[in-house]
Amino acid sequence: MTIWAIAEATQEEVKSGELGRRLRHFNYAFVGEYPEAQPVWLNAKDEEGRTIGGLRGYVFLYWLQLDVLWVDEAVRAAGLGSELLAQAEARAKHLGAHSAKLETFEWQARGFYVKHGYKEFGRIDNHTKGFYLAFMMKSL
Template sequence: MKVDVTRNPTEDDLSLLSHGLRSYNSQHIGHAATEEDVRFAVFARNGSGKIIGGIRAAAFWGWLHIELLWLEEDVRGAGTGRQLLSAAEAFAMKHGFFHSRLETTSFQAREFYEKHGYEVFGELRDLPQGFTSYFMKKALV
């Protein structure tokens, strides 16, 4: 056996790993383990069509996973984040996902998410160094 580390794995190699894990998981949780992730994005655009913010997300096993939410500085605090989050949650519920989870750090948007119904269920100090990462969840029903 040889173990190697690569910074440039091929899509085929990554797919092989995903397929292997889904196959294993299906032995424990059935059909849900073999379903593909529902990957999607929600964008906010200005009048000329330029992206000024957005959400990158995935959903699987009944849960929406907000991978990231970003807004340009000058639109923060104007309700754009709320609109993006609402759109992502509505999309997830329409497709049968009724819980949401995300991660944010102490210098980012914990209060924003709490204001929109998310609660901390775990934290990890010094990720990144000197800060805390918060793991948050919300029931979408």
Template sequence: MAHERPTDIRFTLEPTDADNDVLVQIIRSANTAAGSGPDGYQPVGFLITGPEGETIGGLSGYVLFDWLFIQFLAVPESLRGEGVGTELLERAESWARERGLVGMWLDTFAFGAPEFYRTHGFTQFAAIEDHPRGSRRHFFLKRL
């Protein structure tokens, strides 16, 4: 049974988790029907905790199919230059290897840390110029 064409498209600057869950379920169903098999989606986090157990930084992302996408890597200013970012990447890589993942990928801006990722074995595979204007967004991957 076909759905009727929607009569309204609602714009929001704040889609809810429930809104996004509907979209994700439609995509996952279509991917499975196309023969991709289960996507194995799994959120992951390697979090730096403060003195009272609160999160003060870390690395988070998700596994999709056979790759770990690093969505966020943030080290508090007070810990920069002490190898904490390197340790976060190493722990994520070790975890990904243990699970037999193919690789890891991420994006960062030119004013972010592209050289940091290059020094840790990541290879740039794409860039978007003028994102933001006058700068660049870099996309990196590392095969495991």
């Protein structure tokens, strides 16, 4: 019988990337070698240098995963979100991505993503206080 102990990972263990490396090597047997996750991080600043928008995502296994797209209320509907999304998608294609995926709550930006060609492929109803979480994707 194997005996083990489970403990919270140390910062050093997290930074080492060992788990990701081990999983990646396991995956290689199925899909071949692929690059490590590649960040797609963009910031938008106004003329005073204040952050007014930004995007955080990464390309992994040839998909762009969008984690955060935020635009300050003062400049919403001016096209900044569309520009951030277009630049992220272009960067992701350059990094080898063929598709993009994201999650968004119904009170956030589902309509914005539909306008940009994303399709809902699933949802979790009543995820938070009666609101659903939508899963969306798009071919790049």
